[in-house]
Amino acid sequence: MKDGDILEVTATDLGFIRDIESWCKNTGNSLLEKEGAGEKYKAKILKGNKIIDEEITLPKRDIKLPSKKEKTMIIFDGDLDKDIASFIIATGAQTMGNKVHMFFTLWGLSILRKDRTENIKKDFMSKMFSMMLPKGSKKLKLSKMNFLGMGPKMIRNIMKKKGVKSLEDLIKKAIDMGVEITDCQMSMDIMGLKIEELIDGVKVGGVATMLEDNDNSNMNLFI
Incomplete structure (x- = not known):
């Protein structure tokens, strides 16, 4: 994927909703939205932090990746x-x-x-x-x-x-x-x-x- 591309993910794991937010923060990507109920959980992820569509509004926050990985x-x-x-x-x-x-x-x-x-x-x-x-x-x-x-x-x-x-x-x-x-x-x-x-x-x-x-x-x- 290129920076600015959006990935839609569907999972059946309840823990996914919390994990995907942590994953995005840790890898320097942007979680646009997440939702879920029952056995289906969905998330939209923007690769990187580059905004290429004016309709997309990212939450204002500084992403600080760990100094050591x-x-x-x-x-x-x-x-x-x-x-x-x-x-x-x-x-x-x-x-x-x-x-x-x-x-x-x-x-x-x-x-x-x-x-x-x-x-x-x-x-x-x-x-x-x-x-x-x-x-x-x-x-x-x-x-x-x-x-x-x-x-x-x-x-x-x-x-x-x-x-x-x-x-x-x-x-x-x-x-x-x-x-x-x-x-x-x-x-x-x-x-x-x-x-x-x-x-x-x-x-x-x-x-x-x-x-x-x-x-x-x-x-x-x-x-």
Whole structure:
């Protein structure tokens, strides 16, 4: 779209009415109007702040974009529900023009493991640790109501019915959008994991990398 073009959006999500205003403020676009009732919510958005039609009157306000548009997330946990939330936040932030860094450490490493790998040479302790870790995102448990493995299957089924992307789709989407995903080298050594066992698109770094990203960010989440 060009500056001055108008986009009309229709959504079925009640939260859209509040979110679209925040999105416009954060991205430097102008919300012309919003309305909704029942199951349909509509908004008209002017790209940028350029008025090209005399009939359009924008509310008088100064749009001040954040001075820093970076977010850093440290993913320590290996629970399915928390990891889904992490990637929803990450892709949402990337959509709002942020550069997003996700730093995975300890139990969080399980999310990025391939479900199948060739035999990799390891010492005994490394083999033991890697065997105890879930092998990929499809093997993660819920933090609550796991029900001996039934809980994750139920929540995945509900997500599908509600049109929410699976964790696997969210991970792929995040990488495609440019979210920077880094695995902690020290944690990989402790857990006995090799770079060959991780999904494509993952980088390896350490605490210094995470701290530098944090210095450049205006938000840091530890999950």
